[in-house]
Amino acid sequence: MFGLNFFKRPQALQIYIAAYDRGLDAAGNQKPDHWAIIITKSLSHAGTAHHVIHGHPLFEYRPRDDVYVLKSQSLAHVLHVGKVYEKDVKKVEDIFEKVQVNNVDKEWNCQNWVIEAIMGCIGVSGVSLEKGIKVEKLRELVKAASDGRDM
Template identity: 80%
Template sequence: MFGLFKRSATLQIYIAAYDRGVDANGNPKPDHWAIIVSKSLSHAGTAHHVIHGHPLFEYRPRDDVYVLKSQSLAHVLNIGKISEKDVAKIEEVFEKVAVNNVDKEWNCQDWVLEAVSGIQGLKEVSLEKGLKVENLKEAVKAASDGRDYN
């Protein structure tokens, strides 16, 4: 009888930045960003991100992402927590974030910033204290690659 009530696990919310190398002129390409929802960096999680490029950007979540197994992982920042039972609420927000295939300056980092803004007001999401969307680019860039997390 006591086994019927299972506590919902707490999942972590991360922003992962992946190095994309250099363009044809040798200039660094902007990092690819994704929001990762997972028990921890050592567990498989779901990546929420936009893929492709202009004019074909599209939101596409991807399950079974192991952040620390990626050779191109540059930075990872823990931005908050959510109960496993409430994940559908943030996924609804992510699905509604507009994809901009018109502005050539817009990219996956802009999508992540808007997605984080969208979940900021949800009572089910506990974002890290002091987290400010306008400072996320600097915070992600300053974060480690996560391989020292345990």
């Protein structure tokens, strides 16, 4: 009557924000961290990084598969922000693709894109964000996150 998959629990993937150190600019000032949204089974598994690349005026959204967060030499911080069921990942990726890239405002960067992308996931069925994660506080939360290399 019921197939074997009827009782199979849906697989949940983890959603993280990873912040990567970009070093110093020509004047010796710290560049802002590069942010990406990582969807993966766990930090020890390969996942997909969702982020914008390049810079003004060439920013573009480009996902990248096979990203091992903890293997990056430039990883500064990683923050767990939620979960998404495997069957609902496409919905989330569709949201990410629709987030506008701003190549006009020189103050806009990948961090703004990540915040807007996470905001787009609020209330989406199959996605649950961590309780206490306030999107407007993501900058502080990411900076306060433990150094991902120590996990």
